Amino acid sequence: MKKIGAWVLASILVIGGFSGGTPALAKEEVRTVESYILEDIWEHWGFEELDDLVNADIFKGFPTGDDEYSFKPDHLITRAEFAAIIVRALDLQATGEGERFDDIPVTHSLQAEIAIASDHGIIEGVGAGRFAPNEPVLREQIAAMIVRAFSDTVSFPAEGSQSFHDVASDHWAAPSIAKAAGAEIVRGITSTQFGFNKKATRGEAGVMLHRALQKETSNLPNANELMQIVKDSEVESFPLFEQKDASGLLSHNKKYLTGYQKALADDLAMWYFDDETTETMAFAAEPKLEMKQSSNRFARVSLQGELNVRYQDRTTIIETTIDYHPVYYLKKTDGIWKIYYSDMPLEFEALS
Numbered sequence: 001m002k003k004i005g006a007w008v009l010a011s012i013l014v015i016g017g018f019s020g021g022t023p024a025l026a027k028e029e030v031r032t033v034e035s036y037i038l039e040d041i042w043e044h045w046g047f048e049e050l051d052d053l054v055n056a057d058i059f060k061g062f063p064t065g066d067d068e069y070s071f072k073p074d075h076l077i078t079r080a081e082f083a084a085i086i087v088r089a090l091d092l093q094a095t096g097e098g099e100r101f102d103d104i105p106v107t108h109s110l111q112a113e114i115a116i117a118s119d120h121g122i123i124e125g126v127g128a129g130r131f132a133p134n135e136p137v138l139r140e141q142i143a144a145m146i147v148r149a150f151s152d153t154v155s156f157p158a159e160g161s162q163s164f165h166d167v168a169s170d171h172w173a174a175p176s177i178a179k180a181a182g183a184e185i186v187r188g189i190t191s192t193q194f195g196f197n198k199k200a201t202r203g204e205a206g207v208m209l210h211r212a213l214q215k216e217t218s219n220l221p222n223a224n225e226l227m228q229i230v231k232d233s234e235v236e237s238f239p240l241f242e243q244k245d246a247s248g249l250l251s252h253n254k255k256y257l258t259g260y261q262k263a264l265a266d267d268l269a270m271w272y273f274d275d276e277t278t279e280t281m282a283f284a285a286e287p288k289l290e291m292k293q294s295s296n297r298f299a300r301v302s303l304q305g306e307l308n309v310r311y312q313d314r315t316t317i318i319e320t321t322i323d324y325h326p327v328y329y330l331k332k333t334d335g336i337w338k339i340y341y342s343d344m345p346l347e348f349e350a351l352s
Contacts, residue, residue, distance in 0.1 A: 033267050034067035036260045041071045046203050049210035055260040055341040056298070056331050058089045059206055073203030080133035082142060082205050083123050084113035086149050089213060090297075091333060095119040101131035108133065122149045136199040140173035143186050146212050147176040153216040153296055157182035164194035171196075185211045216296035221337065223291035229256065229337055230289060230301045230328050242280050244273045258333060259340030278312040284321055292327065299330045299337070 038061045041050045050071060053059045061069035086092075098118030104111055114133060117123045122145050126132045137145075147156060156179040164181075167174050177194060180186040186208050189195040233256035240248045249269040253262050287305030294300075307324045311317070326344035330337050 031263045032067065033260075033263050035061060035063075035069050036263060038069055038071040041073050041203070044071075044073045044203055046073065046207040049207045050203060052329070052341075053206050053210055055329065057259045057340065058085060058209070059202075071202065073206070074201050076136040076199050077202045077205045078134050079123070079131065079137045079141065080108070080110045080114055082137045082145065082200075083117040084110045085205070085209065086122055086145060087113045087116045087120075089209060090149060092116050092120055099125065101125055101133075102129040104131055104133060117145075120149070137205065139186070139195045139198050139200050139204070140167070140171075140177055142200055142205055142208055143180040144173050144176040146185060146208060147179050150212050150216065153218045154183060154185075154212060155215075155217065156180070163192075164188055164196070165192045166196040167194050180208075183212075183215060185215065213298060214293075214295050219296045220294050221296075221299055221332070223294070226291060226294075226299050226301055226330055226337055227289040229330070230303060230339065231287065232256070233339060234287075234303075235283070238281050242278075244275075246270060246273060256339055258331060258338040261339050261341055274313075276313055278310075280308075280310045282308050283324075284308045287324075297332045301328045301330065302326075303328070 036054060038054060041047050041054075044050060050059065050073060054061065054071065059071065061071050064070050094112070094116050096119065098115060098120070100115065100118070104114050108114070110133065114123070114131065123131065124144075126135075150156075159178060159182070164177065167177055177186065181188070181194075186194075189198070233252075236256075237249065237252055239245075240252060246269050250266060253265045253269065257265055284306040287303050290302050290304075292300040292302050302325070304325050306321050308319070308321050310319045324344070326342045328339050329341040329343070331340045
């Protein structure tokens with residue numbers, strides 16, 4: 001690849017992203033790009049959903065070595081862990097109105113999240129003032145937590161049409177299982193078996209949560225607003241590249257990006273500039289944007305356009321136009337929509 005190809009590729013990676021990695025969860029935590037690359041989900045049946053949750057900072061990988069991380073999709077997930085993930089996914093805050101459990105000391109790593117989940121009526125104890133935080137969460141418990149957590153934002157059917165032979169009609173979780181199955185958030189392990197009393201894995205829990213998040217339709221975003229955010233994020237970055245303004249790019253990234261996209265863009269902004277070159281970039285014409293999908297907290301916007309790019313070093317001036325058609329994944333966090341991932345297939349040979 002010639003130097004112009006490397007520059008164009010790096011520029012696009014910074015402003016638009018590249019479909020080659022994956023990210024994770026934590027508020028105001030500085031993350032490396034490597035912490036988002038979780039190879040053990042690449043062949044998992046729930047890859048698309050889990051990858052999206054990781055990119056959106058809802059699930060976090062486990063460190064397994066020097067800049068190596070794994071999702072562990074087949075490992076069991078505890079009651080405390082799933083409650084905490086729901087709290088973070090929904091950006092819930094404490095109200096102080098919930099039950100406090102005797103087996104959740106203030107030193108428990110997820111004490112705050114468990115308290116918030118209790119405040120919002122998402123979790124219930126197992127009796128005698130206990131929550132059993134470290135017990136594996138069962139599939140029926142996940143169904144119940146999801147129905148409670150999303151009762152105001154997802155249209156659950158009054159009665160589910162799916163009937164599972166292993167779920168007794170008088171079991172406390174039967175109504176929740178029926179509602180979650182009716183909304184196609186949970187599915188059985190077979191057409192007639194729910195997998196009642198079965199311990200859930202991280203992969204199963206993640207896929208069910210992802211389905212619920214995509215079905216929130218009570219407060220959909222304005223399409224024009226999101227398309228404008230995407231366009232502004234691109235157009236405002238162009239002069240920052242031309243001026244070699246790394247500090248400005250970092251501020252730009254903080255304004256428009258989050259999750260994987262921010263980690264990648266911040267990383268590339270710090271090493272990409274060369275004092276001996278001059279680069280410019282601009283849309284060749286007004287790009288076409290379209291809202292592809294939306295729910296209360298998540299959305300996808302596509303862009304169709306062309307970029308005029310110009311590169312100059314001591315011996316070379318190159319001007320070219322490249323197709324540019326990314327899909328942007330946006331997330332609403334703290335009331336603000338930001339891009340957490342951008343998927344853009346690249347024709348590498350065109351940059352050679």
